[in-house]
Amino acid sequence: MTAARTALIIGGGIAGPVTALALRRAGIEATVYEAYGSSSEGIGGILMIAPNGLDALRLLGLAEAVAEIGQPMAGMAIVDATNGKTIMSFDGLPGQPPSRTVWRSDLFRVLHDRAAAEGIPIEYGKRLVGIDESPTGVTARFADGTTASADILIGADGIRSTVRSVIDPAAPSPRYVGLQSFAGHGPAGGEPGPMHFAQGKRAFLGYWTFPDGRIGWFSNVPYAEPLTMAQARQIPAAEWLKLLREMHADDIPARDLIAPTTAEELYVFGPTEIMPSVPRWYRDRLVLVGDSAHAPSSSSGQGASLAVESAVQLARCLRDLPDLPSAFAAYERLRRPRVQKVAAFAARQNDRKASGPVARAVMGVVMPLMMKTIFTPERMFGWMHGYRIDWDETVTA
Template identity: 55%
Template sequence: MTSVRTALVIGGGIAGPVTAMALGRAGIEATVHEAYPSAAEGSGVTLTMAPNGLAALRWVDAERAVEEVGLPMRRTVVTDGRGGRIGAFPHVAVEPVTLGLWRDDLARVLRERAEAQGVRIVYDKRLVDAEQRADGVLARFADGSTASADVLIGADGIRSRVRTLIDPQAPGPQVLPLLNLGGAARYAVPDADPEAMYFVFGSRAFFGYWVQPDGRTAWFANVPDHRPTSYAEASQIPRSQWLHRLREVFADDVPARQVLAHTEPDDLVAIGSIESMPSVPRWHDGRMALVGDAVHAPSPSSGQGASLAVESAVQLARCLRDHPDVPAAFDAYERLRRGRVEKVLRRGRQTTSTKTVGPVAKRMMRLMMPLALRTFLDPERTLGPEQRYRIDWDAPVATELAAGRS
């Protein structure tokens, strides 16, 4: 039985509300502290929630709410910039199916579910420091206020303040040589399969999209660029300028050029360079621990960022539930999670590297893809174990650790 009764969760994006809900189910009262003054609507673009992530949301009674704002994605179609099909493959045959959705919709729904379960979310609370004491943690915020609880959980994203409090020498995110942009076009790509994701290896850059029931096309673009660009820097560039650049980059590629032609500047979001986390040496210290992107942010190409965050939130709560000693609980949590998430981190980096291949490699891809999809790129073989992973909330954590499952 846990000795923990209260928790401070730092970060109100995706991992934070799920962590608070999972802790609540474990009998721990959690309060979420979000740095921004209000709910950050419109931040981010599209993402996917994999079957393993949706299954984990079931344990915090949020699966149905997320399904209502997502679109089922049952297959992926890969084409070149001329519209020629390189390959197509079904997604892993497992329920629930992968969802395509907007990040702000996902964050909103999770906040709403958390608040409906009694979780308090406090805004404009940017963490600056934390003091560990024998009986808990005292958090200090930029506005001069403080808060205390038995434990503090850092769900504060890829630039986590909690990560640097746990380990001042902790690594920061690695920048990948691709810009990440996205948006919605007031246009539906003709004859597009409504349950398919489309990946386009264009002449100069990578383009992804799916068509929504409202007649719009949700899209994202990854453009090679070796100059690191932060989200803040990308946001300072006018959206019309970004859109002009994208229309030049994809001028020879279909249907990217048509989608971009029907995109308005206000419907575009520039994220900046793609980032992912390297292996983080210290996941916890004393009464503080990390969850989600703060400790294991994969490249967006993995399709697992949100799902891994949800899994870790649930597993962290289970470990605190089952261990009366906080450091032992956090150690069990890391043992359950590290191996699994680092496999996904490696796969995400490998997938991202394929988005920068040159024309010769693209020709080889066209020739080899049919064979590859029947052998080493078979979705069941490459993604099946990853997406079939399921958490058993009711099982003792000790039993899972003894079985060596991760």
């Protein structure tokens, strides 16, 4: 197959515009097709962009724009939920910039604004219903009766990817890890500092202070049956708040943070899900990027960062390897080991969140000792946060 010069990108969330920007830098023109009829600006919660993700965004000229919308997290602290005291803390990794928390809607706006400034088309109301391939190109068919053609088609359409099912009809589906997610605002009065994590008696809590002094929190609650975001939001917020207060009734400071939260201040999200290992990332002229190929749970803090990394690496491979099978194979070779290692890390975090009271008590005793001896911050997170891509290095087959 000859080199790709044009691309169709299915999915206009985070991975779609980032991939289009990376391809533009590699000399490939792309159009993004989003299933929904309008942008998702103003929709979504808070996500973390780690140092490795920030560096990948820097390669696309987005570092300053993301810095303006993100709040730096100067480190993290593990809190004993029984008394509110800090068990351990660290101020981040030496030589690494702090991670940044951003509202998903703000990141979405920055990416779409940059794509528009670069002349990258983003078309809405384009729900993919079929793909036709030929020896010279690929054509996407949309529900509105229109079509679009290019040299390659990239699935950036998320955890329930249509493109993934075309590449491999037997591909696995997302897997629920037994946790429903919520977030809200606690009382004002704090000072910005590290992100705090507390494994409570029945549920997990994370919290931090916004620049204006408000305290934001999120909770992962064990829940037997997965509810989609739409289903979860059909349940009155007051009922969810009652459950959260019961689940954190014995936890400090969770009960004090959640107690004053009103129904209007509660964010109800969907189930915590992961993508099992996807056997096939590409086929012929089709390839996956972002959550459609790899989606570790939010416990990793790496979902957005991995998507940006993969977009950049895919663009490099297509730039340097004109033969599409070689380019796609090199892309998978560069990405699969890393994303699987991050997924395994996140799975261990989920197991701890869903563990019983005895296991949590043991971890509360053992973890501080391990942090002083075996598991230094550099050893635990250096491999993940210190990952860097050399854009100018030539990719070889």
